[in-house]
Amino acid sequence: MPKIKVAILGATGAVGQRFVQLLENHPWFEVSALTGSDRTVGQKYGAGVRWVLSGPVPEYAREMIVLPTEPGFDAQIAFSALPTDIAKEAEPKLAAAGYGVCSNASSHRMWPDVPLLIPEVNPDHTALIAHQRQARGWPGFIVTNPNCTSTGVTIALRALHNAFTLTRGFMVSMQATSGAGYPGVASLDILDNVVPYIGGEEEKFETEPRKMLGKLAADQIEFAPFVLAAHTNRVPVTDGHLVCASLEFAQKPSPEEAARVLADFRAPEIVQNLPSAPKQVIEVRSEPDRPQPRRDRDAGKGMATVVGRLRPDPLFHLRLVILSHNTIRGAAGGALLNGELLVAQGMVK
Known part of the structure; x- marks a missing residue:
């Protein structure tokens, strides 16, 4: 099939x-537009970007002209890495103009009609898109991925909650510096x-998993009834958020x-063959220090x-350590997988 144009x-x-790195040679998507700040608009991407990732700027992006973040570019999906304050106004305008916005920003995660999505966890929540379009009169839509720390934890909780019914949890995060952006x-x-x-982080960590593990009910999500408490810490690690969790269950x-x-x-099944989906969703390590x-x-x-x-927990039931890559799974890679799911579900054609 022809590749779908994305911004x-x-x-x-x-x-x-x-995003630029992960979308290089993507089998389904072709990057047709790159947007940036006033500082870089009008420049070639390779000249305007201060590249901070390992490896060179992908060749396909080097000569692309950076556009303003406004409707008018040629794309069906807009993958958003906008700062929260800018996303708050820009993303609804783009959805109203007909774009499918897959957002990494926190601005709209808790809107009742916006899916907070992890494809392995709650792919059925994309049904909210129809309600969102109807209520807001948008031809496009907004779908969000969760906070980078919530992501890996919620994937692990999905498996455990399905089997044993989570009732409460206490978590301490050790979060990489890349989660704060650059510089x-x-x-x-x-x-x-x-x-x-980390400002605002604990509230997201305590709330977002409850929405994602909740049930679709008419035009909104009924939050899961378990309770979470969290401490969040920034540590001198480049990438990878580590969480120590203590959990209690009904069984x-x-x-x-x-x-x-x-x-x-x-x-x-619909998620298993998506291009960015991992073959093994959760890897369990048996070593005492992993x-x-x-x-x-x-x-x-x-x-x-x-x-x-x-291992057993004397206050709760179970202790464990959870790790995920915050800028791949917890950010750009998660939003990219959301876009792939929307294509597989026929939400984007």
Whole structure:
């Protein structure tokens, strides 16, 4: 089939660059537009971008002219790496102009009629798009992916909640510096240090999994009834968010039972053959000191969730450690997989 034209919004930022990288030679999508800030609009992408990823700027993007983030570019899907304050106004305008917006921003995640989507977890939530279009009069739509820390945790929780019914959880995150974008956290703040506060992060971490693991009911989502509490910390690691979780369930699992459920978890059939989907959604490590960001963040080309250190918890039922790549699975790669799902479901043609 002919490739679907896609745009990357905010293409010069750290997450935008990851989109540019991941979309090189994509089997379904052709990048037809790159948008950027006033500083870069009108320039060739290769000249205007301050490239921060490993490897060179992909050849296909070098000569593309950076456009303003306004309706008018030729694309069906707009992958958004816009900052939240800009996305808040720009993304609805683009949806109203007919674009399918797959957003990485937090601006619209908790809108009742906007899917907060992880294809392996809640692909049925895309049914909200019809309600969104009807209520807002948009020919296009907005779909969002979750916070980078919520992503890997929610994938693991999906498997465990299905099997044992989660009732409450306590989580502590150790989040990589790339999650703050570029230039991100000042070196004097993060070197030889841990920063025990990330603005707005704990609230997202405690709320987003409840929406994603909730049930589709008419024109909105009934949040899952479990309760989560979180501490979030910025640590001197480049990529990979690590979460230590303690969980309680309606049916108490042994660590062995939980490990088996996690390892056996499979994505819904419609997701399994998507180009960006990992073959193994959750990788379970048996070593006592894994997962580790440097060693495990690239599992499944950065799209897999890695779990380890499953053991009994004297206060709850189960302790475990969860790792995911924050700028691939938790950002650009997650939004890209959402776009692929929408094509597979016939939402984009």
